[in-house]
Amino acid sequence: MENVIEIQNVKKSYRKKGAKEKVEAVKGVSLTVKKGEIVGLLGPNGAGKTTLIKMMCGLLIPNEGTILINGINIRQKRLQAMEHISVVLEGNRNLYWRLTVKENLEYFAGNRGHSKKQIQEKMEHLIDRFNLREKENEMVNALSRGMQQKVAVAVALIANTDVIFLDEPTLGLDLETSYEIRTLLKEIVEEEQKTIIISTHDMPVVQEVCERVVIVNHGNIVADDRVENLLQLFESKAYLFTLNATLTKQQISFLETHFVTSISQNDVGQTLLEVNIQQSEDFYRIIDLLAKEQIPIEKIDRTTVDFEEVFMKIVKGGYSHEMAKSV
């Protein structure tokens, strides 16, 4: 499969007004994305996601490194590279607020060189699909934020580019609209061979829409894997032991230094040990240890993880590329 996006050792720093020190927002990132991939770009606030997206879509120039879109160097041939890209930035800045929904769709498709006739069918399809029929002749500034967001995504789709960047597509939306946008994205991915990069803090978007996730922290990529691999990686190693005993201080401190991520007490006086196991022998070591200390085990459950927890663990440093290889 061909590489649609190829970035090599990209760096970007900002100088804050009046400050001597530079902020290194992106510290040397390399990444390739293949045609048809849908990639979630995740990271805590300030990690460098927006900076990375803005560089990939030609809105910011990196200090170092190269970015190729469909093999075209965005720095050397910006306009040519940008023909392959559409972008929905936070705050729907890709819309004309004083044009109607239909006018926006027509304008942005026309802007890409599509004739009115060519876009008619697609526009009607998108209006129905995004449930915008009732609002098609209303000005965008009169719509709710969720509606505006849907128009912004529809505009990116009507442009019919190979690559679509979505920066926080569900930010600030209510649960229903967020669900609707997620569902639409999923359907679009299934229908059309688009390459989509979504930056988000919305974990259901990652779990339901993305196949691959790239996690950025302090300007570096700290994980890049299939969503299912990351879920499996953490799921298979997290266990919850329910013990019919109260532990002594020594037992607790021993467990805490060796394996256990958290120890708590439930309301019937049992002790709950949440354990992250790196190697399968550790699992038996814990059981042996509890047996030696004569601590009765009521049950052992494999804890289920959702992507939110996986993300938190990775960002806190609980992940290495060696772990990924062991899945």
Ligand SMILES: Nc1ncnc2c1ncn2[C@@H]1O[C@H](COP(=O)(O)OP(=O)(O)OP(=O)(O)O)[C@@H](O)[C@H]1O
């Ligand atoms: N125009 C700017 N001038 C100075 N510093 C900036 C500028 N834009 C971003 N930064 C800094 O660069 C770093 C990365 O910011 P960026 O917006 O790329 O992160 P992010 O991962 O998108 O964060 P968020 O999730 O909060 O949107 C942060 O420390 C931020 O303060």
